[in-house]
Amino acid sequence: MRYLPFCSLLMLLLVGCQEPASESPAQADARLVRMAPLTADAATTLSLTGVLRARYETPQAFEVGGQIATRHVDAGQRVTQGEVLFTLDPSDLEESLAAARAELAAAEASLEVAEAELSRAERLLARDYFSQQAFERAELGVRESATRRDAAAARLAQARNALEDATLRAEADGILIEVSGEPGQVVGVGQAVATLAQAGPREVEVHFPARVRPPEAGELLAGERRLPLSRREVAGAVDPASRTWRARYRLEAPLDEYRLGDVVQTRFTLEEAPPQARFRVPIAALDERGEGPRLWRIVEGEAQPLPVTLHRMTREHAWVSGEGLETGQTVIGLGTHLLTPGMAVRALGEEGSE
Structure with a gap:
């Protein structure tokens, strides 16, 4: 009987040192995944660079053919109407x-x-x-x-x-943005020897991606100023080399601090709103295995695919839309190429709460 207190103390110590109950087999096999939130794409503007151009850029050419005798101007020179540019051998x-x-x-x-x-x-x-x-x-x-x-x-x-x-004169006031004729050169009728940017209205030429139709209005960012732009013309077809739309926008306010040919910053509000909300996700969250783009989410501890429509991508993000997507909703953001429907998964950070 004298050993009874000692045995009781030993049993109490063993009970106190026992490990907590182990996890269930399903929980132990669940793959830990990192989650990423869906961010609503609120950007409705497009920023592009443009080039400042004159409204009228007229090629200057002789109405008769012959050999150029004299050249009186250089590129970048400002000229007045009637000023002599070139003469031919008479x-x-x-x-x-x-x-x-x-x-x-x-x-x-x-x-x-x-x-x-x-x-x-x-x-x-x-x-x-x-x-x-x-x-x-x-x-x-x-x-x-x-x-x-x-x-x-x-x-x-x-x-x-x-x-x-035989004497070529400037047809209007302006600046010669290009001069190609040289003395001794033989030119034909209508062959341009210079290009005159006429004084007057200025425009901004912008090239838009093929997927974006140039909007009717925009703005030019000149330091702290925002100058309105209004569309004057759009090319009849996408340029086959650059796959862009060329558009010309009238500048509604003077821009004295810039010269012709300067690169300027422009911003446009897209006219056509997307038919459904678009969300930005990390590029690693997008899964594509020949079955169309999809995201993965956790439903009752299992990974389930969610088909989406892909709109555009960058190196870090993708913009998608689809039914069931909501702002703040989380999706699996890494390792989606290893997932299968119904796979047991747990969000990283939840293991400590079990």
């Missing part, structure tokens, strides 16, 4: 003008002879010394000579204009 044009003058003089002399013959035919016809047929032939000769005289006069005017066109 030698051939002067020869053409001289030939046209000679042709006109010959036609006028021929007309004088025809008129004199007609006057003589009239006097002879009155005395019955001339037949009616011969008289009519004389009249036709006068009309033919007069027509030749008029044609020669028109060719002379053309030659005179061509000589004047």
Whole structure:
């Protein structure tokens, strides 16, 4: 009996040192997963860079062909209407003008002879010394000579204009944003030798991704200022090389601190709201195994897939939409490629609460 107190004390110590009840087999086999919250995509704006352009950018070209004799301007130079830009070698044009003058003089002399013959035919016809047929032939000769005289006069005017066109003048005030013609270069009719950005309204040229239709309005970010933009035109098709829409926007306020060709920051509010809410998730939460994009969530301790629609991706995030998605809802954010429907899983951080 003297050992009874000692045995009781020993049993109490053993009971106190026992480990807590072990987890159930299902809990022990559950895979720990990291969760990620769904973040509503509230961004309805698109920020892009644009280039400041003139409303009218006119190629400057000669209306006659020839060899450039002189060049009077350089790129970036401001010019006024009528200022001389280039001249052509006038030698051939002067020869053409001289030939046209000679042709006109010959036609006028021929007309004088025809008129004199007609006057003589009239006097002879009155005395019955001339037949009616011969008289009519004389009249036709006068009309033919007069027509030749008029044609020669028109060719002379053309030659005179061509000589004047050998001097290329600026058609408006503005800045030459490009000058390509050089003395000695032979140019054809209509071949551009410079590009004139006319003074006046300024525009911003922006290239939008193919998936985004350029909106009707936007704003230019100039430091602390926000200048309104209004769409003037959109290209008729997506550029096949860059896969972008080219759009031109009118600048509704002056922008003196920028020059033509400067890159500017623009911001646009997307016109078409998404038909359903879009959510941003970490890129690792998106699972794609040939069955379409999907997310995974925990339902009663098991991993269950949730089909979604993928809208766009970056290196770190994906934007998705789908039925059953709500702001603040959590989905499995890592290792989704290892999950199978019905797999036992536990959210990381919940193991301590069991």
